[in-house]
Amino acid sequence: MAAAERTEGSCPVLPLASGRSIPVLGLGTSHRGGYSHDAVVYAIQNCGIRHIDTAKRYGCESLLQKAIKESGVKREDLWLTTKLWHSDYGYENTKKACLESCERLGVEYLGLCRSIGVSNFLISHLEQLKEDCVITPHVNQVEYHPFQRPQELVDYCRSRDIVFEGYCPLAKGEALTYPSIIQLAKKYGRTPAQICIRWSIQNGIVTIPKSTKAERIEENCKVFDFAIAEDDVEVLNGMHDGRHVSWDPSLVVFYILI
Ligand SMILES: NC(=O)c1ccc[n+]([C@@H]2O[C@H](COP(=O)([O-])OP(=O)(O)OC[C@H]3O[C@@H](n4cnc5c(N)ncnc54)[C@H](OP(=O)(O)O)[C@@H]3O)[C@@H](O)[C@H]2O)c1
Numbered sequence: 001m002a003a004a005e006r007t008e009g010s011c012p013v014l015p016l017a018s019g020r021s022i023p024v025l026g027l028g029t030s031h032r033g034g035y036s037h038d039a040v041v042y043a044i045q046n047c048g049i050r051h052i053d054t055a056k057r058y059g060c061e062s063l064l065q066k067a068i069k070e071s072g073v074k075r076e077d078l079w080l081t082t083k084l085w086h087s088d089y090g091y092e093n094t095k096k097a098c099l100e101s102c103e104r105l106g107v108e109y110l111g112l113c114r115s116i117g118v119s120n121f122l123i124s125h126l127e128q129l130k131e132d133c134v135i136t137p138h139v140n141q142v143e144y145h146p147f148q149r150p151q152e153l154v155d156y157c158r159s160r161d162i163v164f165e166g167y168c169p170l171a172k173g174e175a176l177t178y179p180s181i182i183q184l185a186k187k188y189g190r191t192p193a194q195i196c197i198r199w200s201i202q203n204g205i206v207t208i209p210k211s212t213k214a215e216r217i218e219e220n221c222k223v224f225d226f227a228i229a230e231d232d233v234e235v236l237n238g239m240h241d242g243r244h245v246s247w248d249p250s251l252v253v254f255y256i257l258i
Helices: 037-046 061-071 091-105 123-132 151-159 171-177 179-188 192-202 214-221 230-237
Strands: 006-008 011-015 021-023 051-053 079-081 117-119 139-143 163-167
Touching: 037 061, 037 214, 061 091, 117 123, 123 151, 139 151, 151 163, 171 179, 171 192, 179 192, 179 230, 192 214, 192 230
Parallel strands: 051 079, 117 139, 139 163
Antiparallel strands: 006 011, 011 021
16 A cells, blocks of 8 residues: 555545545446446445546436435545546636536536546656646546556656556456456455455555446455455566557647647
């Protein structure tokens, strides 16, 4: 675990430069693979999920509003991340898009704006951003799983107080049938998904696995009662082969629009 980590309730949190703390485990809600209202309610009510990752693009912000209301958990006890789209660039558009996301999610703040983040920013993008930004982003959300472990970027973010958040922690399911991961799962009496999620967390990465199935969400949340030995963490670290299961942001040229 990262040294700065501290615990509130059952899910540890990491402090952000904004002064807030982000739960290290969240629930992904990407549009790929569908959305289940019952699974989200179950995650909040029964699995201790207090961090939900969404985006305007996923099209489920309004559905999440219903699930959050039904869960009975108060807004102040939830960490909600949403993401704007490229077309929302510029101050006024960004503000409008934030307000619209708040409305769809049924919340007054995300917020508007308690912590800010970027996604798919590589070192080159963050270096360019640094030239023009007043506030360094508090979080950078990037693909992270055993086959995609961009350690140089993780180190860069850490050195600048940017928390690294990893998406696709199960490599969209690809990691779950990988023989060495299955072998480690057997060794620890856990499932391949739990091994992947626990490995991310032990590497100090905030992680947001998605499932539309209550029983899998429950499984994915049971990762705080065991630890992977250091030599096995190294085995998992060694599986990096650079493959992307989402997309490769290295070809994106980033411009500051003024
Ligand atoms: N910022 C970005 O550009 C970006 C890009 C991609 C993703 N994300 C975020 O990251 C989240 C996670 O990424 P992801 O959803 O693409 O991939 P993922 O979490 O790595 O994998 C999700 C897949 O694994 C399956 N799964 C989940 N738990 C399982 C388990 N215990 N056993 C077996 N299968 C399991 C799910 O199927 P079932 O639903 O059938 O269980 C789904 O097909 C997204 O939902 C989104 O919030 C962000």
